[in-house]
Amino acid sequence: MQVVVRALSVLKILARSPQGLTLGEISERLELPIASAHRTAAVLEEERFITRSSSNRRYFLGPAIREFAQADFPRESPLVTAHQAVAEASRRTGETVFLSEFAGDKVVCLALSESSFPLRLFVRVGQIMPLHAAAAARVLLAWQPAEKTRKLLANDQLTAYTPGTPHTVDAVLDHLDGVRVAGYDVCESELDKNVWAVSAPVRSSTDEVVASITLAAPSQRMADDPARRKAIDIILAAAGEMSTDLGWVP
Structure with a gap:
């Protein structure tokens, strides 16, 4: 499950970085080999969980994250779902x-x-x-x-x-x-x-x-x-x- 933990770590660190991060900064902060950071970022970008600026090449949280946060879930309690x-x-x-x-x-x-x-x-x-x-x-x-x-x-x-x-x-x-x-x-x-x-x-x-x-x-x-x-x-x-x-x- 290391690959899952790695992907979640990238999302968490970007959530705390509103100015975005370069691939090198992600690699350094998570103590990941640059190749591993690149593979992880590539998959997350393909699935729209993160995006990469074409101007400064920095990574940011992507639209898929917003879709989760703004999803139109039913009004029932989030703790107990009604039968x-x-x-x-x-x-x-x-x-x-x-x-x-x-x-x-x-x-x-x-x-x-x-x-x-x-x-x-x-x-x-x-x-x-x-x-x-x-x-x-x-x-x-x-x-x-x-x-x-x-x-x-x-x-x-x-x-x-x-x-x-x-x-x-x-x-x-x-x-x-x-x-x-x-x-x-x-x-x-x-x-x-x-x-x-x-x-x-x-x-x-x-x-x-x-x-x-x-x-x-x-x-x-x-x-x-x-x-x-x-x-x-x-x-x-x-x-x-x-x-x-x-x-x-x-």
Whole structure:
């Protein structure tokens, strides 16, 4: 792999040399034989990673480097790439769709695909979801062992974010009963006013709920039953696709 290391070394030294370097300077600074420096530079120049001035014969970083830096990558987090089902659900609805999992005793957003509408909701990778008030968290909580669920809720701060927020342990437990019956959760102005969300469980091959996939939108775009039913069906289908990928059999 010496040739790869050598090529990367040339790129790094040119990145620190805005005035460019001659072949001799490259050879000297990297302690390379002049012939080796020439061969390396020739390949990098051919692939457009570096260029050579026709006037002063100095080498500079080339256009291929700029293409890497300015590439139009998707908007998903550079740390966690959303499953294709997340992106597809967002594309079909135009709304923000995100994936959440337990991280210790907290439910955290791991990946997302943002809304295409000018008016969009603020959700970020790494955001912690309130166990009692967010559909993304309640779907995960609903299929936990009953003793663990009660303990998690008892140790958490059940803030009444809006008049509709279930903010006692018993109220949340009653709500989770309905989530298990329906197979998904809907949150309407319970965490944020005028926000509607639907979340569905993602299951593993052992039938364990390992994640939730959630669509969140301003209530005004989900004001009628057909729009809500479409969103629910799309999120259930996305959860099913992801579960199938994990080996789950209904």
